[in-house]
Structure formats: structure tokens, C-alpha cells
Amino acid sequence: MVEATDIASRGAPDLLSLAADFTWRSGPDFRIEDAEPLDVGCDPAVIQLLRGARLDRLAQRTLYPAQGEAFGDLLNRLAPMRDVALSFVQRDGSVVNFTLTGTVQADGGYIGVGKVWSGRPFDEQHRGELVELLERAEANRNREVRLREEADVLLASLRALIQPSPLADKCADLFNLFSRLLRFEEALVVRRRTRDELLAVVSTDPALTGLKWPAGDIINAALMGEALVVPDLSTLQEWNDFPDAIRKRFRNALVAPITIGNEAAMLVALHSKPGFFEPSQLALMQRLSLIATQAFEVDEQKNVLINTAKLATLGELMTVIAHEISQPLSVIAMAVKNAKLALEAIAENPNAGAAERAIVDAKLDRIHSQALRAGEIIGAIRTLAHPDRRTLGLRPVSVTEIMDNIRNLTEGSLRNRGIELVCEAPPYCRALKANPVSLQQVFLNLVVNARDAITEYCKRRNEPTKGTIHVAVYDDGISDRLVVEVQDTGGGIPRDVMNRIFDAFFTLKEVGHGSGLGLAICRTLMTDMGGSISAFNREGGAVFRLEIPTYVEEATH
Amino acid sequence: MTKGTVRSSGKKPTILVVDDDFDLRTELAELFGRVGYDVLEASNGIEAVEVAREKRPDVVLMDVGMPQLGGVRAAEIMTLLRHTEQVVLMSGNPEMVAEAASHRGLAPIVLNKPLSFDICRRVIDSLVKPGQ
Known part of the structure; x- marks a missing residue:
């Protein structure tokens, strides 16, 4: 160990109070121009590592990333450093640890001292931290990938939702997207069709559409608004009531409630392997059911819109219709009046009979044809206005x-x-x-x-x-x-x-x-x-x- | 029956019947002829304005929805140019017509279609032969 005065004689920093193992000096480019051991016990590996190395590179390479970052920050601000701990792996697998203390010189370089820490405790502590950090980063990355995939799927399903396609296509799209996340084999929507019958109304497999779903625990839970995982369907009381098409193919189910209109229904994802679905997937399943609910809702709203617009078109046409119908009716009214006057004329003057009678005839023909004209218009309107056809x-x-x-x-x-x-x-x-x-x-x-x-x-x-x-x-x-x-x-x-x-x-x-x-x-x-x-x-x-x-x-x- | 034809002569009041619907126009013309009017006919607003300028009818009975020149616009022109004293309009949507006419500073009598000849005649008579 050397007294601080030795360094002070070379223009040393005033904060040198520590017992030091070596001295060092860097240029303005942070390259260490000089590193000298002060003690024979000083690990030569450290001196070797330091000589010619650059401080900023060392900051990046240290096993102690947080400290490295702080060190880099100090360098950038040309601030004095005190006991900055750095740690490096050697070729033989051993680890060298040392701390650096230094002050900035007028030319922008540093001058300072260092201490070597014989290192097992230092080293193991770092390794442990490092491993933990790595594991956490890995976990984060996995989580990030999964979240990104989920976000992708959600986005794509929203896009599918607003596509102007029929409901069946829309459901198929949604199922398809979510199968990427849930990895189910088939999925279906079960809804109450008549008072006691629960049917699969939409399904990824056409063979399953229209199947009857038995009453029991699952449906009760779903209709109460509960999402659940059924690890093994065959343990259920209602297992024997399931149609063969389901009993032969599936054992594992993920169930979420869904709303169609104002009516409770359920969404079921199926897999052949018991225990395939995990409870952690329930949240995702519920999200799927929310989106599917939207799909049904959008569909119903579309029908409402179509009817509203149909009414609007009708409203615009009411003016036309009023004119079109009142026209023949007016003609009929006038023709009747004319015929009547003609008949009166005949009564007054029987000599004028032939001419007036021809007029009455013509009027009757005209009345007939005008009545038909009105009828045709009404027929056209009727086909147009009927909402359910x-x-x-x-x-x-x-x-x-x-x-x-x-x-x-x-x-x-x-x-x-x-x-x-x-x-x-x-x-x-x-x-x-x-x-x-x-x-x-x-x-x-x-x-x-x-x-x-x-x-x-x-x-x-x-x-x-x-x-x-x-x-x-x-x-x-x-x-x-x-x-x-x-x-x-x-x-x-x-x-x-x-x-x-x-x-x-x-x-x-x-x-x-x-x-x-x-x-x-x-x-x-x-x-x-x-x-x-x-x-x-x-x-x-x-x-x-x-x-x-x-x-x-x-x-x- | 051509447009602008004077049906009969004498000191009878003159009515101009304007409608693009041939059937309705001829029936109306025939009826007013029977009850003692000189009848002129026109099948659209432009013809109506021309006939009115030439013959100065006492009263004009005119449909609203017609090609080229509608009844409201034609009524405005005739009234402005004092080609006639009175214009009576006919429409299946009388409220809308009254509304449209009021925008143009007119307050015409608007008869509802389907038309009743009795009402129509009473209105026209009251305009042409006041006090009778």
C-alpha cells in the first residue's frame, strides 16, 4: 500500500483517502494510458486488463450492468468517480473485481487509484444477480411475445368484427383467430332454441352444428355467467347425456358465457386430451366470448339499420306514392261525375241519347283502367314494404x-x-x-x-x-x-x-x-x-x- | 283536344286546366265545359304560362308535379305577370305545396288530391263569380 501523497505528487485527486492497490490515468478519449501496481500483492490480471483498455468500453463489459451504466454516466458527465465496482470474466473462467476512484483532469482525462477485491463473494453475488436478471429478461420476453400474439389476435378479431360479412363467416373468422391462442380442436356456441332445448348453433365443425347439449352443471354455470374449465368431461353427471359425436371426440372443455341479444348462451372450446386447457386460459376465453357477443350484436344492429333505411326510402317515396295513387283516384272521381252529368243530359233530352251514352261508356272504361292502375301501384308498394320477406x-x-x-x-x-x-x-x-x-x-x-x-x-x-x-x-x-x-x-x-x-x-x-x-x-x-x-x-x-x-x-x- | 283550345264561346268565365295526366285533364275539362266554363288546357307549366299570356283566363286550375315547369313556379310567374286573377293548385301533398308556395310569397288555394269535383267547382265558382 502506498500513501496518498505519492499520487498527489503526480497531480493526484484530493479524494484519495482509500488504501489503493494500483494507480491509473486515462486520456480525454478514456483510454487508460497508464496503470501501475502499488503493491506486489496486486493481481497482475487487473493491470493487464486495464492497460490500453478504454473506460467507456469497460463500463459496457462489466458483469455488473447497473454499476456499468452509472459508470458510463459519470464518464459522460466527466464527473469524479468513487469506488465504482467493475467485474470481468477472465479466459480461464475466473472473475476479477476491482473498484476505481478518480477525478477529472484539465485535459478531460482521468487520474485515480484502484483497489482489487479478491473475489469469490463479490463474484458469486454478481453471478447470482446476473442469472436472476437473465431469467427475468427471458420471462419478460416470453410474456411479451404472448401478449403481442394476444394483441394481434384481438386486433384481427376486431377487424373481422367490422367486416360486412354474414354472421356465420364472422364467427368462423373469430374461432379461427382464437384457435391460435387457445389451441382448441373445435369450438361452438350453444344457445337455447326452444324452452328446453340447447343447441349448438354455430360451430367450427359443421358436423357439430345442431347438436343437442344436455342440461347439467356446465350449462347451469354458463347461464349464471360463470366461465369454467372442465378438465375431464367424462367425470360429469351429464356425460352420458352428451351426443356420441361429442363423447367420442372430446374430453376437455373450456366454457364461457356469452350474450346473444338479451339471451344468455355459452361458448365452448373442446379438446380431446383431458386436462389440456389450463385455468389461466379462462381470461382469454372470456375475452373471446366478449368479442363473439359483439359479433352477434353487430349482426342484430345491422338488421335494425337495414329496416330503418328501408323505412327512410319508403318515406322519401311516400310523396311519389301519394301522387301516384291520388292521380287515378282523381280521374275516377271526375269520370264518375262526367258520366253522371251525361246521364242527366240523357234524362233531360232523350234525343241526345246516343252521343251521351257513348260518353258514359267511355267513362266506365276509363274508370276501370284507372282502378287497375291504382291497384298495380299498390301491389308494387306492398312487395316493397313487407319487412320480413x-x-x-x-x-x-x-x-x-x-x-x-x-x-x-x-x-x-x-x-x-x-x-x-x-x-x-x-x-x-x-x-x-x-x-x-x-x-x-x-x-x-x-x-x-x-x-x-x-x-x-x-x-x-x-x-x-x-x-x-x-x-x-x-x-x-x-x-x-x-x-x-x-x-x-x-x-x-x-x-x-x-x-x-x-x-x-x-x-x-x-x-x-x-x-x-x-x-x-x-x-x-x-x-x-x-x-x-x-x-x-x-x-x-x-x-x-x-x-x-x-x-x-x-x-x- | 289540343292545348289552348277554346271549348265554347260567349261571355262565360274562362278556366285553364293544367295537368300532365291526360286522363285527369280531359275529365276536368269536360266537367267544367258541362257546368258552363270556357275551358283551356295545358299539359305542363310552360304551356300553361304561354296559354295564360295569350288568353288571360279568369282562373287557372293547375297540378303541382309536372315536367319542365312545376305548378308552384308557374303560378308564381302567372301571378307576377298578372296573366290571371286566380290560381288554384292541386296536389296529393297539399301541406308540402302550401309550404313551398309560401317560400315564394304565394298563398294559393291548394286542393287535395284525390279531387272532389263538387268542392273543386265550388272553390272555382266562388273565385270567378263572386256573390253568386
């Missing part, structure tokens, strides 16, 4: 019939605006496989949109309203689809909104004039029928192109 399914539909209906409904309001409706169809046209009400609604929506587009276009150009709506049916007789195009002369769809027109709540009409749902609903209806709808511009107008599956007679069994 959409679910009735697909059947053969004549496209020309639909076109006639639409023509009857809209021609009056179109004529009033100076818009011509031209319908074209080949003389023979195959039947469509569609829902007539849905299809009619789509047609009507497109024609009304075209009407509004033309009106708006002419108004913008300060011209009297004038235009043509062209509805054309194309049947190539070969493909399994028929094409219908509705074209207007309303200037076309601006290019920047072309890809948004089918979005819900997007509208080009003035505020208060469009719900923004019309085309969104058209697309939903077309997709439901297995068809499609697209839009493009042609010759100064917008074209909406429908592709609708043709009806194929099913083979008799």
Missing part, C-alpha cells in the same frame, strides 16, 4: 317483372322531373335466383339515386332537369350470372369518392337528403343473394352494374 330466401324471379314494378313506382316522379326511364331486356331472359323484395329494393335504390344525381347535375349547371335512366339487362345465356346495368346521365361519380360510395353513411346528396345507407344496403342485399354490385363511369354518367345468379332447376332426388 327478405328472410324467405331465394327463388326464381323474373327480372322483367321487377323492372315493370319499378317502372310503375317511379315513372310518375321521373316524368315530373323530365327524366326518361328506358328499360331494355332481351326478349327471352333466364330467371334469376334471388329474393324479389331485396332485388326490387336494390333496383329502386339505384333508380332513385340516378334520378337524384340527374336532378342535382342539372341544377348545378343551371339547366332545366333533363336526362335518361337506362336500365339494361344482359343475358349471355351461358354464364351462371345475369348482368343488369343502371346508367344515368348525371355527370358520373367523382373519381375521388368512387371507392367510398358503397360505404355506410357516405352520401353525395345534400345534408338531410340521403341516409348514406342506400348503396351500402344494396351491396349487403346483393351479397346476401350471392350476387355483386359495382360502379363505374361511362359517357358522362354513372353505371351501376349488378351481377345476379341465374336460377338453375335443382335435380330431383
Whole structure:
């Protein structure tokens, strides 16, 4: 050991009060330019390690990361250091430990002393800490990977949730995503169908759909809103009541409650290996059930929206309808009056009989035809307004019939605006496989949109309203689809909104004039029928192109 | 029956019947002819304005929803130019028409469709032959 004065003579720092084993000095670049043992007992390995080494590198390499970081910080701030403990592994596996104390010199370098710590306790303490740190980091990384995967799945399921796809597809997507996390073999949704019957209504395996789920502990727990793991289904009382399809394939179940509408139901994940699911997976399962609940809810809301918008369309059309129906009724009233006056004229002057009688005849004919005209309009409205027929399914539909209906409904309001409706169809046209009400609604929506587009276009150009709506049916007789195009002369769809027109709540009409749902609903209806709808511009107008599956007679069994 | 045709002569009041619906227009024209009016016809607002300028009808009975020029707008023009004394409108949505007309500073009589000829005649008579 050396007295502090020795170092002080070389310009040593004033804080040297420690017994030191070596002295050291670094340049402004932190390279240790000099390291000298002060005691023969000083471990030469330390001196060797220090000579030519850089302090900042040593700070990074020490086995004691927290201390290293603090050391680096001191270096960066050129602050005096005191008893900074550093520790390094040697090639032979042994560990050297030493502490450094030093002060900054005018040139930016350090000068100081150090002490070697013969190291087992130091070393083992560090190793223990290190191992613990490593383990914790590893655990964190695993947890992070798992959380990231969970987040990915949740995000993807939310995306699936807002896709405009049918409920069944949506559930399939969700199940698919969650199987990545839960690793179940099959999953199903069980809900009460009749008073006593619990059925699997949605399932990853079509073979399981419609299976009856027995009453018992599981269903009781789920309906009470409890999530649970059933390690082995065969230990349950109700095991024997399960259908064979389940008993043969599955033993392990993860169950979570789910809400469909206001009704309690349950979500079940199944696996063949008893004890496969862990209680820690319950939280995840519950999250799945929450998202599935949303899926059912969104589905119900979509139906509500469709009906609301249908009502809105009806509301817009009420004006048209009032006009259309009152017109023939007025004619009838007048014709009756005329016929009556003609009859009075005959009574007063029997000589004028023949001419007046011809008038009465003509009036009666006119009354008849006007009554039929009113009847036709009412018929068209009735098919449109009935809310439940959409679910009735697909059947053969004549496209020309639909076109006639639409023509009857809209021609009056179109004529009033100076818009011509031209319908074209080949003389023979195959039947469509569609829902007539849905299809009619789509047609009507497109024609009304075209009407509004033309009106708006002419108004913008300060011209009297004038235009043509062209509805054309194309049947190539070969493909399994028929094409219908509705074209207007309303200037076309601006290019920047072309890809948004089918979005819900997007509208080009003035505020208060469009719900923004019309085309969104058209697309939903077309997709439901297995068809499609697209839009493009042609010759100064917008074209909406429908592709609708043709009806194929099913083979008799 | 062409537009602007004078049905009969004499010192009868003149009515201009305007409707784009041929059936209704001819029935109305025939009826008013029977009850002692000179009847003019027009099938849309523009024709109506032209006929009114030329023939100066005592009263105009006009539909609201018509191509090219609607009834409310035509009524506004005729009233402004004093081509006629009175305009009576017909509509399936009379409230909406009254609303639209009031925006243009008009307060026309609006008859509800489906139309009753008796009411229609009473209104028209009261306008054309006051005090009778």
C-alpha cells in the first residue's frame, strides 16, 4: 500500500483517502494510458486488463450492468468517480473485481487509484444477480411475445368484427383467430332454441352444428355467467347425456358465457386430451366470448339499420306514392261525375241519347283502367314494404317483372322531373335466383339515386332537369350470372369518392337528403343473394352494374 | 283536344286546366265545359304560362308535379305577370305545396288530391263569380 501523497505528487485527486492497490490515468478519449501496481500483492490480471483498455468500453463489459451504466454516466458527465465496482470474466473462467476512484483532469482525462477485491463473494453475488436478471429478461420476453400474439389476435378479431360479412363467416373468422391462442380442436356456441332445448348453433365443425347439449352443471354455470374449465368431461353427471359425436371426440372443455341479444348462451372450446386447457386460459376465453357477443350484436344492429333505411326510402317515396295513387283516384272521381252529368243530359233530352251514352261508356272504361292502375301501384308498394320477406330466401324471379314494378313506382316522379326511364331486356331472359323484395329494393335504390344525381347535375349547371335512366339487362345465356346495368346521365361519380360510395353513411346528396345507407344496403342485399354490385363511369354518367345468379332447376332426388 | 283550345264561346268565365295526366285533364275539362266554363288546357307549366299570356283566363286550375315547369313556379310567374286573377293548385301533398308556395310569397288555394269535383267547382265558382 502506498500513501496518498505519492499520487498527489503526480497531480493526484484530493479524494484519495482509500488504501489503493494500483494507480491509473486515462486520456480525454478514456483510454487508460497508464496503470501501475502499488503493491506486489496486486493481481497482475487487473493491470493487464486495464492497460490500453478504454473506460467507456469497460463500463459496457462489466458483469455488473447497473454499476456499468452509472459508470458510463459519470464518464459522460466527466464527473469524479468513487469506488465504482467493475467485474470481468477472465479466459480461464475466473472473475476479477476491482473498484476505481478518480477525478477529472484539465485535459478531460482521468487520474485515480484502484483497489482489487479478491473475489469469490463479490463474484458469486454478481453471478447470482446476473442469472436472476437473465431469467427475468427471458420471462419478460416470453410474456411479451404472448401478449403481442394476444394483441394481434384481438386486433384481427376486431377487424373481422367490422367486416360486412354474414354472421356465420364472422364467427368462423373469430374461432379461427382464437384457435391460435387457445389451441382448441373445435369450438361452438350453444344457445337455447326452444324452452328446453340447447343447441349448438354455430360451430367450427359443421358436423357439430345442431347438436343437442344436455342440461347439467356446465350449462347451469354458463347461464349464471360463470366461465369454467372442465378438465375431464367424462367425470360429469351429464356425460352420458352428451351426443356420441361429442363423447367420442372430446374430453376437455373450456366454457364461457356469452350474450346473444338479451339471451344468455355459452361458448365452448373442446379438446380431446383431458386436462389440456389450463385455468389461466379462462381470461382469454372470456375475452373471446366478449368479442363473439359483439359479433352477434353487430349482426342484430345491422338488421335494425337495414329496416330503418328501408323505412327512410319508403318515406322519401311516400310523396311519389301519394301522387301516384291520388292521380287515378282523381280521374275516377271526375269520370264518375262526367258520366253522371251525361246521364242527366240523357234524362233531360232523350234525343241526345246516343252521343251521351257513348260518353258514359267511355267513362266506365276509363274508370276501370284507372282502378287497375291504382291497384298495380299498390301491389308494387306492398312487395316493397313487407319487412320480413327478405328472410324467405331465394327463388326464381323474373327480372322483367321487377323492372315493370319499378317502372310503375317511379315513372310518375321521373316524368315530373323530365327524366326518361328506358328499360331494355332481351326478349327471352333466364330467371334469376334471388329474393324479389331485396332485388326490387336494390333496383329502386339505384333508380332513385340516378334520378337524384340527374336532378342535382342539372341544377348545378343551371339547366332545366333533363336526362335518361337506362336500365339494361344482359343475358349471355351461358354464364351462371345475369348482368343488369343502371346508367344515368348525371355527370358520373367523382373519381375521388368512387371507392367510398358503397360505404355506410357516405352520401353525395345534400345534408338531410340521403341516409348514406342506400348503396351500402344494396351491396349487403346483393351479397346476401350471392350476387355483386359495382360502379363505374361511362359517357358522362354513372353505371351501376349488378351481377345476379341465374336460377338453375335443382335435380330431383 | 289540343292545348289552348277554346271549348265554347260567349261571355262565360274562362278556366285553364293544367295537368300532365291526360286522363285527369280531359275529365276536368269536360266537367267544367258541362257546368258552363270556357275551358283551356295545358299539359305542363310552360304551356300553361304561354296559354295564360295569350288568353288571360279568369282562373287557372293547375297540378303541382309536372315536367319542365312545376305548378308552384308557374303560378308564381302567372301571378307576377298578372296573366290571371286566380290560381288554384292541386296536389296529393297539399301541406308540402302550401309550404313551398309560401317560400315564394304565394298563398294559393291548394286542393287535395284525390279531387272532389263538387268542392273543386265550388272553390272555382266562388273565385270567378263572386256573390253568386
